[in-house]
Amino acid sequence: MTSIAIKGSWVVGWGENGHEIINDGVVVTQDDRIAFVGSQDDPDCPPADRTIDASGMLVSPGLINLHAIANLDVQVLHIDGPDDAGFPKARSFVMDPDVPHILTDEEYRVSADFSVATLLKSGCTTFANVTTSATKRWEDTRVEPYALAEASERMGARGWIGHFYMEGCVYTDGSGETQWVWDSKKGQQAMDNGIELVKYLQKRNHPLVTGFLFPVRTDSCSEDMLKETVRQAKLLGDVHIRAHFAQRIAEFRLFKSKNPNRSMVEWLQDIGFLGPQICLTHAIYIAGHSETGDPPSNDLQILADTETNTCHCPVVSSRGGKNLESFSRYIAAGVNMGIGTDTYPPDLLEEMRIGALVNKVVEGSRRAGTVREFFNAATINGAKALRRDDLGRLAPGCTADISIFDFNGLHYAPIDDPMRTLVHVATGKNCHTVLVGGKVVVEGGRVVCLDEEKLERKARHAWLKYKDGVVAWDEAKRPSDEIFPPLLPNADG
Numbered sequence: 381m382t383s384i385a386i387k388g389s390w391v392v393g394w395g396e397n398g399h400e401i402i403n404d405g406v407v408v409t410q411d412d413r414i415a416f417v418g419s420q421d422d423p424d425c426p427p428a429d430r431t432i433d434a435s436g437m438l439v440s441p442g443l444i445n446l447h448a449i450a451n452l453d454v455q456v457l458h459i460d461g462p463d464d465a466g467f468p469k470a471r472s473f474v475m476d477p478d479v480p481h482i483l484t485d486e487e488y489r490v491s492a493d494f495s496v497a498t499l500l501k502s503g504c505t506t507f508a509n510v511t512t513s514a515t516k517r518w519e520d521t522r523v524e525p526y527a528l529a530e531a532s533e534r535m536g537a538r539g540w541i542g543h544f545y546m547e548g549c550v551y552t553d554g555s556g557e558t559q560w561v562w563d564s565k566k567g568q569q570a571m572d573n574g575i576e577l578v579k580y581l582q583k584r585n586h587p588l589v590t591g592f593l594f595p596v597r598t599d600s601c602s603e604d605m606l607k608e609t610v611r612q613a614k615l616l617g618d619v620h621i622r623a624h625f626a627q628r629i630a631e632f633r634l635f636k637s638k639n640p641n642r643s644m645v646e647w648l649q650d651i652g653f654l655g656p657q658i659c660l661t662h663a664i665y666i667a668g669h670s671e672t673g674d675p676p677s678n679d680l681q682i683l684a685d686t687e688t689n690t691c692h693c694p695v696v697s698s699r700g701g702k703n704l705e706s707f708s709r710y711i712a713a714g715v716n717m718g719i720g721t722d723t724y725p726p727d728l729l730e731e732m733r734i735g736a737l738v739n740k741v742v743e744g745s746r747r748a749g750t751v752r753e754f755f756n757a758a759t760i761n762g763a764k765a766l767r768r769d770d771l772g773r774l775a776p777g778c779t780a781d782i783s784i785f786d787f788n789g790l791h792y793a794p795i796d797d798p799m800r801t802l803v804h805v806a807t808g809k810n811c812h813t814v815l816v817g818g819k820v821v822v823e824g825g826r827v828v829c830l831d832e833e834k835l836e837r838k839a840r841h842a843w844l845k846y847k848d849g850v851v852a853w854d855e856a857k858r859p860s861d862e863i864f865p866p867l868l869p870n871a872d873g
Contacts, residue, residue, distance in 0.1 A: 384409045384818065385428035386782065388439035390798040393417045394775035399441075399755065401798060407439055409780040412587075412817040417774050436788035437812060438798045441774050442505025442538075442781030443728045444762030446691040447622070447661045447720025450495040450509035450528055451488075452843045454850060455723045457864040459699055466558060467514045468854035468863065471551040474517055474561060482515060482849030485523040487842040492527035494839040496537050497827050499726045502808025503783035505816045506762065506771060508540035508622060510661075510722060513596050515850065518563065519545045519570030525577055529589045535829060536821035538781065540620060540766060542594030543577040545570035546601055554855040567605060571595075571612075578616050587817065590766075592620035598648070598660075599631050606653045618657055620766060622691075625660040628702075632665035632672055643667040645679040649686065656687040659765050661720065662704075663690045664697065669705050684714035689765035692757070693722035694735030706742040707735060711753055718765045719757040727808035728758050736803065751803045780818035785810045 391405025394417070408416040408428050416425055449455075458465045473479045483491065499507050511524055525543045532539035547567030550558050578591030593616075595601045595609050601623075613619050626632060626644055635644050645666055648654050663683070668676030683690060692707055704710070710717050719731050732754040739749025763772030770779045787801055787810070795801050814822035821828055851860045 382411060382430075382818070383415065383426070383428040384430045384432060384815070384820075385425075386432045386434055386439050386784065387420055388434035388437050388784065389787075390437075391417065391439040392441060392774060392799075394773040394778075399752070399759070399773070405439065407774055407782060409782075409815065409818045412780055412819075414774060414776055414778050414780050416776060432784070432813060434784050434813070436786065438785045438787060438802055439774070440503070440783045440785060440802070441759045441772050442783045442814065442816065443503045443758045444718070444766070444772055445499060445504040445507040445720055445726060445728055445758075446659060446689075446718035446762045446765055447510050447693055447722055448495075448499055448504065448507035448726050449512075449721055449723055450492065450499075450507070451511045451524065452491045452494065452839060452846055453512070453724035454514070454843075454847055455512075455696065457847065460867055461865070463701060466552065466556075467850055468556075469515065469551045470853040470855065471553070471559075473853065474549055474551040477517070481521055482846055483842060485521070487845070488521055488524045489527040489531075490835070490838045490842050492524065492531045493535075493830075493835055495726070496528065496531040496535050496539070497830055497832070497835060500535060500537050500814055500816075500822050500827055501811060501825065502725070502727045502729070503785065503811040503814060504537075504726060504728055505781040505783060505814060506538040506540075506766070507726075508592065508620075508659075508720075508766070509542060510594075510720075511544065513544060513546065513600075515846075516544075518547070518549050518566040519543065519573055522573065526580075529581060529586075532589050533586055535827055536588065536816045536819055538588050538771075538816055540590050540592050541577065541581065542592045542622065543570075543574040544594040544596035545574045546596050547605055548600040552853075552855065556856060564602065564605075567601070571605065571608070575612055575616070578619055582616070590620070592622060595621075595623045597624040597627075598644075598653070599634070603651050606648075607651055610652055610655075613657060620659070621657055622659040622661060625663050626665040627662035629665055629671050636672075636674075643674070643677055643679050645682050646677075649682055654682070654686040654688040656689070656767070659689040659691055659718065661691040661722070662693065662697070664702055664704050680710060680713035680715055683710075687716065689716045689718060689761075691718045691720045691765070692735060693720045694731050694738055695721065696723040698734055698738055699723070703738050703742055706748065707739045707757075708743060708748040708750070708753060716761050716764050717753075717757050718762040719754065725808065729803065729807050729810075732758060732803045751799050754803060755799065780815055782815040783811060784813040786812040
């Protein structure tokens with residue numbers, strides 16, 4: 381058996397009232413479990429085979445990224461872009477299965493390695509993946525989710541891996557307008573592939589990787605598909621389900637044009653697509669949001685009563701000029717709120733900070749969007765959504781998933797409250813050491829089993845090819861700088 385003692389200037393321990401700070405604390409791990417959390421001078425602290433000196437550092441539960449972008453991300457190209465910005469997608473690609481994807485299978489593996497590595501390096505010990513549908517047909521590429529599972533096992537990340545599926549797919553016509561194509565047969569085949577992935581991961585039974593079902597957007601799936609997802613999840617052992625929901629105002633307006641007398645949350649309740657095994661990502665435009673024009677109803681109470689989980693992704697929403705109204709209001713209603721990074725970078729500290737600041741603006745109060753609320757979202761609430769109470773807290777008997785953040789340096793002094801520094805000053809780059817299941821997987825800010833420079837070169841090449849491929853899909857044949865305008869003029873012309 382292997383034991384490690386982590387001696388930090390601050391340890392986020394777990395007490396009767398939740399997370400609490402232990403000054404000059406220590407966490408001792410024994411194999412994959414936490415054996416002791418307390419003061420460094422506690423005589424009951426057990427000896428350890430190895431000591432990690434985390435002086436000037438905060439020892440935290442490993443962060444749980446409940447909706448992590450897990451591919452090379454082209455969404456960043458829309459920063460400061462038009463409000464209705466989308467991505468060109470050729471009709472020929474959507475309609476002809478023989479037209480290849482932009483990236484090769486090997487480049488999707490590079491994308492997976494890059495995603496898992498950057499998640500770990502920012503302190504995310506657990507993630508639930510999302511891969512883009514903007515450049516896909518009715519489902520993920522077959523290789524991508526398997527590559528994410530392989531990368532998680534190899535690098536030591538704890539991954540919930542899903543293969544997305546849908547019945548409605550979009551393409552863009554020559555005028556740049558989005559057109560929908562619905563195909564239930566292709567959607568069912570995509571769902572079958574998602575089920576196959578879950579069964580494959582269950583058969584492998586790797587302690588770090590778990591499968592879940594992912595009907596990618598509730599507005600791109602029929603009621604029958606959503607109902608069948610719930611049925612299949614039960615057959616698979618009550619596995620986790622996640623879907624994008626109420627992310628865009630256009631989605632809300634289309635729904636209300638067909639359902640004037642009920643809310644979107646009431647619709648999900650009617651079809652049985654709510655419950656503790658389900659996580660709804662975004663859930664912004666529910667009844668009572670100022671942009672909907674609908675009066676408040678009992679949507680939040682329904683989510684709370686059914687124990688349905690919600691995942692907030694503040695950065696991607698803020699970049700698009702959207703906001704949740706509000707995170708604190710959902711929490712106060714009893715909704716279990718997790719947090720995720722639905723774009724690049726996969727930095728949960730940035731998500732917490734942006735989320736907290738936007739929350740304060742929305743509520744017009746310093747007391748809204750508290751550090752406690754957002755840190756809980758990134759730890760115990762994420763664990764609850766995944767039904768893993770052994771994660772997200774540092775307490776004896778819990779799984780030893782630990783992230784250590786370095787606050788050494790003049791730009792962090794003086795530190796009055798380490799949690800204020802963590803959420804409102806630090807970034808994922810402050811992550812120094814990460815343990816998953818008691819094993820050190822990031823040390824000195826670097827993934828221990830990875831040639832980071834080699835991966836960086838491969839990822840840069842694949843991302844540029846990805847961007848060029850999206851531009852080539854544009855049926856209006858616009859140049860790259862017109863589709864994705866530079867944020868400052870290029871001096872080279």
